[in-house]
Amino acid sequence: MAVDISSHPLIEFRTVTKVYGSGEAEVRALAGVDLLVERGAFVAIMGPSGSGKSTAMNIMGCLDVPSSGEYLFQGVPTRELDQDERALLRRHMLGFVFQGFNLLARTTAIENVALPLIYRGMPEDERRRRSLHALEQVGLADRAQHTPAKLSGGQQQRVAIARAIVTSPIVLLADEPTGNLDTSISREIMNIITRLNRDEGLTVIMVTHEEDIAAYARRVIRFVDGKIESDRQQEPAGVL
């Protein structure tokens, strides 16, 4: 990857399409999308279900590949990466937060957080230190030894955020991070994410269908029928 990363946009879509199925059952989830996301951005992707917003997000996260078009991550065409290289890119550059939390059951919070570090081959002491630090960042250091079953939904999502940021990624990809949470808990989660973006310079790309959640972002991209309908900058509703 002999590419000068600073001269390239962080995320670049060049007429990206994604087609699921074939023939009669063919679904065009993305129909030629062009998109640039710069470092440090806080982007909310909105749109009705089936509009392609989650597909776009999965492609950004290298969890899925475009059917045609080009996705460049820091100027590197991801099409040329094989499965293992995409996994390595996820491991080193990206952090994920899902609607369903997706923590390992019967596994303590700190062990869940430490999981990505294990795959990096980090020694146990350092894993522990960094995991604890990540838990502190989401305000859950005192729950380190709890298993998901003993944590509330909001706490579980905070553990998931800690797991996403423990590797110090460049981008945090959040797919409906507050979809399963009530309003006050959602606000708490969004405050954490806003703070990570503002204070740590973490680029955040978040899929949501709730306007008040999108309000935390500085840029809102709306998808309809696999295309970008609007792309606006806004003053974030960020809190302290």
Add this chain to the structure above:
Amino acid sequence: MFSETLKLAAQAILRNPMRSSLTVLGIVIGVAAVIAMVTIGNGTTAKVTAELGKLGSNMLFVMPGQFGPGRASTQAKSFTSRDVSVVRNQIAGIRAVAPVAQSSATIIFGGESRSSSVVGTTADYLIVRSWQVVAGRGFLEAEERGSAVCMIGDTIKTELFGSTDALGQRIRVGKISCEVIGVLSKKGQSGMGTDQDDTVIVPLRAFQRRIAGNSDIGTIMVAARDGVSTTKVQGDLERLMRERRRITAGEDDDFSVNDMTQIAETMSGTTTILTGLLGAVAAVSLLVGGIGIMNIMLVSVTERTREIGIRLAIGALERQVLTQFLVEATVLALFGGIVGILLGLGLAYAVGVYLDVPFVTSPAIILVAFAFSALIGTGFGYFPARQAARLNPIEALRHE
């Protein structure tokens, strides 16, 4: 990295104690059942063979009629004392020859009585059977002409005399009263399960005249000398008896000459069938155990598929996930296999002690049972995981 994988696998096993223990249980039951049953079967075979061996391996039995599968014994005529002396004089390489006439009779001493086996024979009988006199003496030549004397087996001694001295006492054997001159060493059960020590031995003449009332000899027992081939002696005996019983060429023998190995083979043939049967039952348990393992593994696929999705999303390589699952399945299978082997051997040992059957393990069976379970455990732990790891992480995460 591998030690981390091992640790991850160990964590996954310990965090799902139910799933893990059910998997292990399936393997344990399968392996233990096969090993226990086959070991007990082997032990039984070994025991029967050993018991028959006790009778003496260089011993030949000449009996009137034909024995063996599918042959009813005919009304062939018995042997005579003349046959016995001809055998003794004309067959080379024999150590001792003993005529045997046998029946059962009520033995009475004091207030005690029991129904026992009575053998009429000569002093050579003890040599042929390798039986020792532990108290008193054997028959004198003069006594063999028909004196009312007897030697008694260990069971008779214990049952009728207890700790008191039997020598010189007179016991009633059927219609005659005879003096106990010798007590024999303990011989235990025969291969056919009869108590060989529940026997009174009287001189052949006395038996024929006073108990049987005829001069028939039922069996001639021949002991070959050490180093002499019993097969050769057997052939010589067959030729001699055909001649003496005037059997023409082409006519079937009306007697049989068998050695212990032939009798042992018939017997162990039976126990081999038994071992086979036990083995079949055990194979079914192994199969059932295997199906149990499959079920547990397949039931947990949903949960595991999500887990695989999570691991892949946070940057695990497919092969790292697969290695973890493979290690997990292998550890469970190995653990289950080892516990199964120990349990199976322990069970076989306990049953062996209870049934007085020796403990004969078969490494081949242990290996087969272990390999089979390990294969099922590993296979069914690994292949669903491989399917899941090939999914796009997103699909794996959505797996319901």
